[in-house]
Amino acid sequence: MDTGTPAANHFGTLLRGLRTGAGLSQEELAHAAGVSVRALSYMERGHSRGPQRRTVQALAAALGLDAPAARELEHTASLGRPRRTRTPDGTPPAAVLGAPGAPGAPGAPGVLDGPAAAELTGAPDLLPRAPRGFHGRTAELAALSRAATGEAPVCLVVGPAGVGKTALVLQWAHQGRAPFPDGRLYADLRGFGATGEPTLSEVLREFLPALGVPHSRIPESANGAAALFRSLAADRRLLVVLDNARDSEQVRPLLPGGRHCVTVVTSRHRLPGLIVTDTARPVAVDVLGPQDGTMLLAGVLGTDRVRAEPAAARRLAELCGGLPLALRVAAARLAQRPGWPLDAMVAELSDETRRLGLLDVEDTGVRAALRVTLQELPPQVSRQFAQLGCHPGTHVDRYAAAALADTDPAAAEASLERLAAAHLVTESAPGRWTMHDLVRLYARSLDAGPEALRRVLDHSIATALAAVAAAEPGNEDCFPLPADHLPPAAVREFRDRSAAVAWYAAERDDLTQAVAAAQAAGLHGRAWRIVLTLWPLMVWRVRDGWVPLLEAGLAAARADPDEYGEYGESRVLNVLGWVLTAEGRIPEALTHLEAASALASRAGDAVAEANALIVLALAQAALGGLDEAARGCGRAVELARKAGDRTIERLALQHLARHWADAGKWRRALDAATAALALDDHPGTADVPRILLLLVRGEALLGLGNEAEGIGQLDLAAREAESSGYEDGAVRALGALLRVAPDPALQARYDAAVTRLTQRP
Numbered sequence: 001m002d003t004g005t006p007a008a009n010h011f012g013t014l015l016r017g018l019r020t021g022a023g024l025s026q027e028e029l030a031h032a033a034g035v036s037v038r039a040l041s042y043m044e045r046g047h048s049r050g051p052q053r054r055t056v057q058a059l060a061a062a063l064g065l066d067a068p069a070a071r072e073l074e075h076t077a078s079l080g081r082p083r084r085t086r087t088p089d090g091t092p093p094a095a096v097l098g099a100p101g102a103p104g105a106p107g108a109p110g111v112l113d114g115p116a117a118a119e120l121t122g123a124p125d126l127l128p129r130a131p132r133g134f135h136g137r138t139a140e141l142a143a144l145s146r147a148a149t150g151e152a153p154v155c156l157v158v159g160p161a162g163v164g165k166t167a168l169v170l171q172w173a174h175q176g177r178a179p180f181p182d183g184r185l186y187a188d189l190r191g192f193g194a195t196g197e198p199t200l201s202e203v204l205r206e207f208l209p210a211l212g213v214p215h216s217r218i219p220e221s222a223n224g225a226a227a228l229f230r231s232l233a234a235d236r237r238l239l240v241v242l243d244n245a246r247d248s249e250q251v252r253p254l255l256p257g258g259r260h261c262v263t264v265v266t267s268r269h270r271l272p273g274l275i276v277t278d279t280a281r282p283v284a285v286d287v288l289g290p291q292d293g294t295m296l297l298a299g300v301l302g303t304d305r306v307r308a309e310p311a312a313a314r315r316l317a318e319l320c321g322g323l324p325l326a327l328r329v330a331a332a333r334l335a336q337r338p339g340w341p342l343d344a345m346v347a348e349l350s351d352e353t354r355r356l357g358l359l360d361v362e363d364t365g366v367r368a369a370l371r372v373t374l375q376e377l378p379p380q381v382s383r384q385f386a387q388l389g390c391h392p393g394t395h396v397d398r399y400a401a402a403a404l405a406d407t408d409p410a411a412a413e414a415s416l417e418r419l420a421a422a423h424l425v426t427e428s429a430p431g432r433w434t435m436h437d438l439v440r441l442y443a444r445s446l447d448a449g450p451e452a453l454r455r456v457l458d459h460s461i462a463t464a465l466a467a468v469a470a471a472e473p474g475n476e477d478c479f480p481l482p483a484d485h486l487p488p489a490a491v492r493e494f495r496d497r498s499a500a501v502a503w504y505a506a507e508r509d510d511l512t513q514a515v516a517a518a519q520a521a522g523l524h525g526r527a528w529r530i531v532l533t534l535w536p537l538m539v540w541r542v543r544d545g546w547v548p549l550l551e552a553g554l555a556a557a558r559a560d561p562d563e564y565g566e567y568g569e570s571r572v573l574n575v576l577g578w579v580l581t582a583e584g585r586i587p588e589a590l591t592h593l594e595a596a597s598a599l600a601s602r603a604g605d606a607v608a609e610a611n612a613l614i615v616l617a618l619a620q621a622a623l624g625g626l627d628e629a630a631r632g633c634g635r636a637v638e639l640a641r642k643a644g645d646r647t648i649e650r651l652a653l654q655h656l657a658r659h660w661a662d663a664g665k666w667r668r669a670l671d672a673a674t675a676a677l678a679l680d681d682h683p684g685t686a687d688v689p690r691i692l693l694l695l696v697r698g699e700a701l702l703g704l705g706n707e708a709e710g711i712g713q714l715d716l717a718a719r720e721a722e723s724s725g726y727e728d729g730a731v732r733a734l735g736a737l738l739r740v741a742p743d744p745a746l747q748a749r750y751d752a753a754v755t756r757l758t759q760r761p
Contacts, residue, residue, distance in 0.1 A: 011046070011051075011080055012046040018069075033058040034058055034217060056070075056074045124184070126207075127170060127184050127186045127241065130170055133299030135292055135296050136291075137168055144157065144168070145176070147281035147283050152257060152258060152260075153281060154279065154281065155263065156274060158266070158268070158269070158282055158285065159284060159285035159286060160268060160373075161268055161366075161369035161373050161423070162369045164285060165285050169264050169266055173241060179239075179262070181237055183210065186243065187241070188244055190244055191269075192244055192376060200254070203254060204225040207240075208229060213232070226254070230256060230257045233256035233258040234259075236260065237258075237261070238258065238261045239261075239262050240254070240255075240263045241266075242254055242265045245265050245269075246376060248273035248274040249273075251271070265280065270423075287323050287436065288324060290317050292322075293314075293320065294314055294317050296327050309343060316330060316342055316346050319349040319355070321438045323438060325359075326366050329364070329366070332361055333361070352441060356438065356441050366438050367445075370439060370442045373423075374424070381415045383448075384415035385415075387449070388401065389446055389448055390448045390453045391404060393509065394510060395432045395506075396432070396433050397431050398412045399490060399491065401416055402459075402489055404452050404456050409490050425439075455486050457517070457518055457523060457530070458526070459488040460514050460530055461485075461529050462488055466494060468536055471536040472536050472688075479571065480567075481529075483562070498724065500536070501725065504537040511530055511534060514530055515552055524561075525562045528560060528565075528568040528569075528572055531552065531553030532553065534549070540688065540726060542579060542728070543583065550575060554572045554573065554576060556568075567605070570596050570600045570603070571608060573596035573599070574596040574611050574612050576589075577619065578593075581593075581622055586622050590619050590620075593612060594616065597612035597616060600612050606643040610640045610643070610652060611648065614633060614648075614655050617633050630659045633655045633656035633659060634652075634656060637649055637656065653675050654693050657669045657670075657673040666704045667704065673700060687724075691717050691729040694717035694720070695717045695733050695736065698710045698712075702714075711737065714733050718734045718737060718749070721733055
């Protein structure tokens with residue numbers, strides 16, 4: 001079907017007659033004139049609006065026309081060119097004036113800019129097809145649209161392997177065809193592929209012909225070809241997609257530079273250099289949420305199959321970590337087994353040892369994508385990644401990473417930054433990195449060396465001991481270190497008690513997982529030691545469900561063949577008995593505390609025995625045996641003095657004062673509390689024992705009729721408790737004050753402390 005205009009057809013007929021009369025084939029004339037065979041064919045068939053003057057002159061010269069024949073050819077061509085018209089107000093419309101992308105404008109599709117350009121009826125489109133089964137990503141699509149505004153924007157779409165960066169960009173590009181009338185170019189830079197990256201020249205030999213440059217006219221040098229590309233793009237409205245870029249250097253020569261061009265780059269790396277030099281605008285792509293993940297499954301498996309098992313579909317999305325690549329592989333496996341329930345795949349993926357294998361299909365899958373990403377990193381960074389797989393928890397800081405890699409924190413942090421740039425780890429909070437679940441499983445499958453776990457466990461012990469020293473200064477060491485202890489190169493420093501307690505709170509889950517990992521590896525001595533290092537947090541949050549962890553520590557101590565295993569058993573029994581007492585489980589507590597006291601006595605450990613007697617007295621007092629409790633604490637004071645341990649002596653006097661106060665023996669309570677406060681090696685520093693002593697002393701003074709001084713001691717206890725975050729102590733001190741002197745301001749402080757205590761994570 002002839003779609004050309006009559007003038008265009010006349011020019012085509014004339015040109016074809018001149019060519020055949022000269023005995024030239026289309027290939028021969030195209031080569032001589034410097035146009036493509038395709039463009040020449042379009043002209044002869046009348047599919048061109050009318051070539052520009054320079055093109056006609058080149059054709060006339062190649063045909064050997066004399067001046068009259070050349071003028072006739074030019075005149076015929078001019079009849080097919082658009083004519084400038086004027087709007088009712090007399091101004092030429094933008095399209096006729098040659099606005100970028102308009103017919104007749106330089107670089108517009110279907111118009112030759114000279115002998116090196118082609119006549120095409122449509123804009124070039126090198127984009128792959130739109131992704132199938134695409135769902136969600138509304139926020140990311142909107143973010144990409146915002147990034148693509150302005151002058152010559154460079155959009156940088158970044159995210160981990162398999163997260164769907166390419167699919168997002170293609171979906172966006174196919175939805176928004178209108179802003180790019182001059183064409184859409186695409187190149188897979190294969191920065192993370194096993195087939196090798198294309199050279200700059202190879203990419204440009206795809207781009208330039210699409211823009212009308214014959215292969216024979218493409219400059220041989222890469223720099224020359226890049227310059228030609230920029231000049232051709234200068235006045236066009238193009239979309240240029242550079243997919244899978246390895247680094248900024250690979251991208252820069254391919255940036256079109258035209259004011260109306262939009263460039264979209266995708267990469268597993270953050271490419272900060274491109275942000276600095278070319279003002280690239282990052283668009284982060286993360287994993288899918290459960291709902292979008294479920295809808296992706298429905299797009300492959302069908303809505304009915306997913307709706308039939310909604311809970312299983314949601315769990316499947318969770319096991320795939322919301323990673324689109326993993327979800328598609330899982331869906332592909334299910335699609336091959338239409339009779340399989342989704343629940344069966346959930347059961348298989350729940351086995352961590354098989355999960356990664358099940359999320360691979362042929363040469364595609366999570367492991368393959370991660371393997372290629374890792375291969376692009378320096379060897380020391382790849383080793384750090386493998387060693388992170390030995391970390392038993394979910395978060396790591398530079399100190400833990402250094403311990404794993406047996407290096408210093410600065411080197412470890414540099415590796416973590418490289419891994420974060422490659423989206424293999426994520427900085428979830430300043431100085432704390434984490435991994436996606438599937439990435440962590442992959443790291444654990446790699447060889448990290450035989451000592452990595454022991455190094456990170458010993459790092460945990462060393463750091464927790466530093467936290468103990470900051471949280472409870474002056475206390476004895478929790479335990480002797482293992483004989484084969486591997487000291488880390490550096491240990492985090494804690495400026496004060498609040499910093500130590502904050503670290504404890506943040507690391508509690510990871511320390512709990514470290515205990516489990518140590519037990520699983522048969523490193524029982526490490527397990528019970530880590531449990532004991534948590535005692536300051538247990539003191540501050542005694543009702544936070546510590547029993548399971550302490551029972552694990554007790555089992556580890558009993559399984560420890562080391563000479564200090566019995567020592568650990570006595571100490572863990574003591575702490576466990578104290579926590580059980582606080583929870584009101586007195587019979588269980590008494591059993592553990594009596595065993596702890598007997599073990600310490602048999603070992604001749606006066607300090608451990610005094611500790612056990614103090615906690616045993618708490619259980620006895622809870623059963624109403626205040627006199628028995630006081631006698632036990634008196635014995636603990638004697639043992640502590642004999643051992644020369646002022647910290648335990650102070651603790652024993654503190655509890656003795658509490659028992660006397662509960663028995664209403666105010667003078668004895670006041671004397672014991674005053675004696676304990678005199679043993680404070682850090683006067684003016686708030687800690688739990690000091691706050692409790694101030695509380696007892698205030699109660700004793702009130703009991704003796706000294707109301708003013710008693711209220712002053714209680715107020716001091718309340719303020720120190722509030723300032724240090726000891727909410728339990730604040731509630732007790734403020735409650736005692738309210739019983740003596742009810743006051744709206746005190747009530748408000750009390751209510752706030754209760755709220756903080758009950759809502760604490």
